[in-house]
Amino acid sequence: MSSSTPLPPIRRINTDNAPTVVDPRNDNLAAADAIAAAVAPGASDRPERMRIEDLSIAYGTKPAVRNVTLPVREGEVLALIGPSGCGKTTLLRSLNRLTELTATAVATGSITLYGENIHELEATDLRRRVSMVFQQPNPFPMSIFDNVAYAIREQASRKPNKSTLLPLVREALEDAGLWDEVGDNLDHPALRLSGGQQQRLCIARALASKPEVLLMDEPCSALDPKSTEIIEELITRLREKVAIVIVTHNLQQAHRVGDHVAFMYLGELVEYGAVEQVFNSPRAERTQNYVGGVFG
Amino acid sequence: MSTALKPPNVVHRRGKDTIKSWPLADRMAYYACWAVGIGLCFIAGTLILFMLSKGLKYVSLDLIFSNPAVGADQSQTGGFLAPILGTFILTLVGTLIALPLGVGTAIWIVEYGRPTRLARAVESGIEVVAGTPSIVLGIFGLLLFSNGIFAFMSFTALGGAVVGRSFLTAGAMMSLIALPLIFTTTREALQQVPAQVREASYALGKTKWSTIRKVLIPTARPGILTGTALGMGRIAGDTAIVVILLGATLQLEKVGSAPIVSTLRGTGSTLTSYVYNNSPAGEGNAPQKAYAAAFVLLILVLVLNFGIDLIARRSKKETV
Numbered sequence: 001m002s003s004s005t006p007l008p009p010i011r012r013i014n015t016d017n018a019p020t021v022v023d024p025r026n027d028n029l030a031a032a033d034a035i036a037a038a039v040a041p042g043a044s045d046r047p048e049r050m051r052i053e054d055l056s057i058a059y060g061t062k063p064a065v066r067n068v069t070l071p072v073r074e075g076e077v078l079a080l081i082g083p084s085g086c087g088k089t090t091l092l093r094s095l096n097r098l099t100e101l102t103a104t105a106v107a108t109g110s111i112t113l114y115g116e117n118i119h120e121l122e123a124t125d126l127r128r129r130v131s132m133v134f135q136q137p138n139p140f141p142m143s144i145f146d147n148v149a150y151a152i153r154e155q156a157s158r159k160p161n162k163s164t165l166l167p168l169v170r171e172a173l174e175d176a177g178l179w180d181e182v183g184d185n186l187d188h189p190a191l192r193l194s195g196g197q198q199q200r201l202c203i204a205r206a207l208a209s210k211p212e213v214l215l216m217d218e219p220c221s222a223l224d225p226k227s228t229e230i231i232e233e234l235i236t237r238l239r240e241k242v243a244i245v246i247v248t249h250n251l252q253q254a255h256r257v258g259d260h261v262a263f264m265y266l267g268e269l270v271e272y273g274a275v276e277q278v279f280n281s282p283r284a285e286r287t288q289n290y291v292g293g294v295f296g
Numbered sequence: 297m298s299t300a301l302k303p304p305n306v307v308h309r310r311g312k313d314t315i316k317s318w319p320l321a322d323r324m325a326y327y328a329c330w331a332v333g334i335g336l337c338f339i340a341g342t343l344i345l346f347m348l349s350k351g352l353k354y355v356s357l358d359l360i361f362s363n364p365a366v367g368a369d370q371s372q373t374g375g376f377l378a379p380i381l382g383t384f385i386l387t388l389v390g391t392l393i394a395l396p397l398g399v400g401t402a403i404w405i406v407e408y409g410r411p412t413r414l415a416r417a418v419e420s421g422i423e424v425v426a427g428t429p430s431i432v433l434g435i436f437g438l439l440l441f442s443n444g445i446f447a448f449m450s451f452t453a454l455g456g457a458v459v460g461r462s463f464l465t466a467g468a469m470m471s472l473i474a475l476p477l478i479f480t481t482t483r484e485a486l487q488q489v490p491a492q493v494r495e496a497s498y499a500l501g502k503t504k505w506s507t508i509r510k511v512l513i514p515t516a517r518p519g520i521l522t523g524t525a526l527g528m529g530r531i532a533g534d535t536a537i538v539v540i541l542l543g544a545t546l547q548l549e550k551v552g553s554a555p556i557v558s559t560l561r562g563t564g565s566t567l568t569s570y571v572y573n574n575s576p577a578g579e580g581n582a583p584q585k586a587y588a589a590a591f592v593l594l595i596l597v598l599v600l601n602f603g604i605d606l607i608a609r610r611s612k613k614e615t616v
Binding site: 096098101123124125126127128131132134136138139140141142150151155202205206209 | 490492493495496497498499500501502503505506510511514515
């Protein structure tokens with residue numbers, strides 16, 4: 001530092017002026033009608049791929065998601081935002097029935113995929129149609145090729161064989177923007193890739209089964225800014241192919257990639273709307289406080 | 297940077313964390329660790345040097361590639377080809393039984409773990425087996441395999457009694473020695489696979505079984521191999537079960553004429569029983585041959601351990 005300008009004083013948080021706790025009943029009441037209209041089936045021109053209707057999920061006696069209704073529409077990115085523990089990840093995981101792996105999870109309400117109740121589908125089929133990318137890059141300890149091919153191959157078999165799969169693997173890697181970097185080294189172990197490349201490999205793996213909906217659970221939170229930028233560009237590009245639901249802690253990210261934003265708080269859906277509306281003129285007071293940085 | 301902000305009297309010191317600067321207790325602990333380490337190396341080195349000098353003095357290709365002489369004085373004639381083969385056969389039989397059992401049980405415990413009480417009971421059961429002296433396993437095996445229903449594993453003597461001694465019966469009991477080692481290492485290897493890797497597989501629409509076969513077992517392979525190597529070493533080195541369940545015939549005595557099966561149902565010896573029989577404690581009283589056979593056994597076990605270690609490392613390298 002060459003200048004001798006003093007550092008700005010540390011801003012003290014004035015607890016006297018902190019917002020009083022918002023009464024959720026009044027808050028929701030004010031915004032309820034507008035949000036109900038926004039999540040209604042005909043509210044957008046874009047057709048719905050999935051629909052969450054009055055969904056509640058509890059772990060044992062502890063509720064995680066309460067009476068949430070949300071549409072997942074074709075050609076757009078739905079961003080789920082909210083503070084830690086608000087139920088957004090639980091909601092996301094319920095969309096491909098991963099919550100079922102937790103023994104204590106109990107769900108009521110319905111989730112449909114093209115009008116079909118997802119609980120009437122085979123879980124294995126559903127998860128190929130509604131695939132998922134996780135917070136931590138989690139490639140399998142196998143080659144790059146096998147990681148992507150694993151998603152397409154029949155359960156535990158080696159079929160179809162490598163030459164049949166290559167075009168599909170290549171397409172998935174191209175969609176994930178990774179082909180140029182790894183196309184010549186498909187036999188390399190996936191775990192030797194960088195964190196950002198590993199995450200794109202996981203996206204390629206999730207895209208390989210040509211899903212209708214792609215779920216992303218904070219896909220960039222373990223990555224550096226450059227990798228984050230690449231993946232955000234990827235999300236923006238992919239939305240034409242596949243409906244995307246992304247959970248993010250990062251409000252700027254929700255703003256950058258989201259078309260619609262859903263704000264959850266303590267398991268409830270507090271706000272839902274187009275991205276500009278939620279960030280610029282939120283209907284509920286809690287949304288205002290959250291996107292304004294008062295809490296979160 | 298302005299001069300006002302410069303901290304005064306900055307002295308650049310080199311790192312000063314040398315042993316001399318440590319407190320007395322730390323220094324003493326440090327030297328004690330060194331002493332113990334060097335002591336252990338010394339003991340191991342002496343052991344191997346002693347075996348080498350004794351073994352190399354008496355071992356010869358002739359001994360390794362000739363069979364023990366039938367009925368003749370062991371100190372005069374014959375080598376130990378049959379015991380070497382016996383060690384290989386017995387180790388193979390024991391491992392082939394223990395490997396699927398150990399890996400399968402570990403998969404069940406870690407990946408399914410239900411019913412919970414049964415899983416706990418099985419885990420404690422395996423711990424009990426691990427702590428059982430092999431001579432107890434041997435005598436129990438003899439009792440068990442002398443039953444009529446197990447006649448197919450050994451052979452029936454002239455009087456009609458089932459002998460209960462064969463490579464199969466000895467191998468079955470030997471598998472109990474290797475089983476806890478294979479089970480424990482496999483269980484630990486599976487527990488080390490992060491939960492998110494399993495979840496990633498389920499999220500791709502894979503069943504539990506495909507996940508186990510295609511993701512979990514390959515990931516746990518180095519651990520499984522290490523456990524197997526340890527188990528094989530224990531089988532190759534065990535004497536009590538061999539003496540009780542394999543019989544003391546130095547030659548491979550076949551039963552029947554079917555290939556392989558005839559050997560497996562028959563009796564024989566291993567390097568350990570050969571060493572025992574030729575040591576001053578046994579009947580043969582040919583200590584030179586005991587030294588030579590012990591030397592060969594030591595080399596076999598060392599090669600086995602290094603070999604498996606190499607394979608385990610390579611399979612790790614391929615994936616990570």
